[in-house]
Amino acid sequence: MTTQSDSTIEITAFNWVPPFAAGLVRDLRVRWALEEAGLSYRARLLDVGSERPADYYREQPFGQVPCYREGDLRLFETGAIVQHIGEKDERLLPRDPVGRARAIQWSYAALNSVEPALQNLTLIDVFYADQEWAKLRRPGAADFARLKLQRVADWLGDSEWLEDRFTIGDLMMVTVLRILRHTELVGERRNLAGYLARGEARPAFQRALAAQLRDFENRDAA
Amino acid sequence: MTTQSDSTIEITAFNWVPPFAAGLVRDLRVRWALEEAGLSYRARLLDVGSERPADYYREQPFGQVPCYREGDLRLFETGAIVQHIGEKDERLLPRDPVGRARAIQWSYAALNSVEPALQNLTLIDVFYADQEWAKLRRPGAADFARLKLQRVADWLGDSEWLEDRFTIGDLMMVTVLRILRHTELVGERRNLAGYLARGEARPAFQRALAAQLRDFENRDAA
Numbered sequence: 344m345t346t347q348s349d350s351t352i353e354i355t356a357f358n359w360v361p362p363f364a365a366g367l368v369r370d371l372r373v374r375w376a377l378e379e380a381g382l383s384y385r386a387r388l389l390d391v392g393s394e395r396p397a398d399y400y401r402e403q404p405f406g407q408v409p410c411y412r413e414g415d416l417r418l419f420e421t422g423a424i425v426q427h428i429g430e431k432d433e434r435l436l437p438r439d440p441v442g443r444a445r446a447i448q449w450s451y452a453a454l455n456s457v458e459p460a461l462q463n464l465t466l467i468d469v470f471y472a473d474q475e476w477a478k479l480r481r482p483g484a485a486d487f488a489r490l491k492l493q494r495v496a497d498w499l500g501d502s503e504w505l506e507d508r509f510t511i512g513d514l515m516m517v518t519v520l521r522i523l524r525h526t527e528l529v530g531e532r533r534n535l536a537g538y539l540a541r542g543e544a545r546p547a548f549q550r551a552l553a554a555q556l557r558d559f560e561n562r563d564a565a
Numbered sequence: 566m567t568t569q570s571d572s573t574i575e576i577t578a579f580n581w582v583p584p585f586a587a588g589l590v591r592d593l594r595v596r597w598a599l600e601e602a603g604l605s606y607r608a609r610l611l612d613v614g615s616e617r618p619a620d621y622y623r624e625q626p627f628g629q630v631p632c633y634r635e636g637d638l639r640l641f642e643t644g645a646i647v648q649h650i651g652e653k654d655e656r657l658l659p660r661d662p663v664g665r666a667r668a669i670q671w672s673y674a675a676l677n678s679v680e681p682a683l684q685n686l687t688l689i690d691v692f693y694a695d696q697e698w699a700k701l702r703r704p705g706a707a708d709f710a711r712l713k714l715q716r717v718a719d720w721l722g723d724s725e726w727l728e729d730r731f732t733i734g735d736l737m738m739v740t741v742l743r744i745l746r747h748t749e750l751v752g753e754r755r756n757l758a759g760y761l762a763r764g765e766a767r768p769a770f771q772r773a774l775a776a777q778l779r780d781f782e783n784r785d786a787a
Binding site for chain 2: 400401404405407415416418420422426440441444447448449450451452454455459474475476477479491494495497498
């Protein structure tokens with residue numbers, strides 16, 4: 344399922360980002376969910392280095408990507424968008440009430456219990472590495488990221504996915520773990536590294552990643 | 566609706582926390598949602614200063630409160646729990662598809678686009694204030710928190726709630742804004758201060774807050 348210019352689903356993404364961010368921009372999550380569900384979409388590309396159009400903040404109050412449009416529905420926040428896509432396809436979101444609630448729980452957990460610690464470390468490494476506070480803080484920030492990873496690894500054990508099957512919770516957690524790709528922290532835990540690799544090996548993930556990177560290449564070629 | 570020992574809904578909470586955390590512990594969100602929906606619950610209290618029982622990590626992989634039990638369902642993550650409670654009562658979560666998705670979107674936004682910046686500043690102030698990195702970092706962390714608050718304030722404008730009525734999105738956002746109660750940052754924005762006050766003035770919020778604080782007092786009295 345490639346992107347289609349006449350699709351009824353539209354997402355926003357960037358037309359280019361610096362190499363450290365390529366493959367990590369959050370529209371990847373939405374592209375991945377759409378690919379898992381076999382839904383086509385089109386991308387409306389923004390320039391990362393330019394001011395957002397003033398009316399963009401009425402679509403996305405924080406000025407970020409992606410936004411999602413489908414008929415009357417406009418959504419931001421990848422957790423909400425991926426959950427919305429999940430409602431369309433039980434391969435992403437189980438229909439039984441307990442399985443459904445547990446999948447949604449892991450989506451929130453990825454975004455609120457894990458991502459902030461990983462993002463904090465990554466910001467230190469990518470944006471603030473030469474600042475004195477960042478040098479002093481990095482060991483503690485890395486320890487906190489490790490603690491969060493260990494909690495996820497302990498939960499996972501030898502299981503393939505966070506619950507008994509792949510869900511939106513895994514989709515979100517895998518994309519969160521990828522934030523630390525510039526470090527060895529995920530690789531230090533064998534089961535977590537295997538989990539990340541399992542997620543990234545899914546054909547739908549591969550198609551989503553290729554589509555994000557392709558949109559960057561198009562600008563390079565222009 | 567006070568807590569009832571024979572309720573079918575159980576949450577975990579702490580039997581005491583230090584004053585800086587009293588009224589902020591996250592079970593408040595779940596208590597508030599239950600109060601809005603008129604559902605009784607019982608609280609299973611944990612000791613904040615003790616190691617969690619080893620099996621608690623199978624309920625809550627990060628060792629935090631609250632956990633939620635209802636029949637076969639066990640949930641952690643306040644976003645997921647509050648959304649689950651919202652499914653029971655349209656006063657918390659609209660039934661129309663667009664309104665529903667937008668409410669869920671704001672729940673994620675509170676937890677992923679706003680809370681990390683506010684929490685980061687609060688950790689600096691509460692836990693790390695005497696550390697050199699924290700002194701160097703605080704101005705930047707405060708600026709980042711202000712930016713997030715401004716985005717929410719800009720979205721809100723003169724509206725009463727984030728969308729056209731109160732939803733779980735407001736419940737989550739109000740509890741996130743409360744994290745900064747030790748600062749003037751929310752008060753610097755008149756509309757945001759009014760929004761926070763409106764949320765806190767709801768009778769269900771007041772009952773939830775009283776119930777959390779009452780559980781702390783019971784230990785003090787023991």
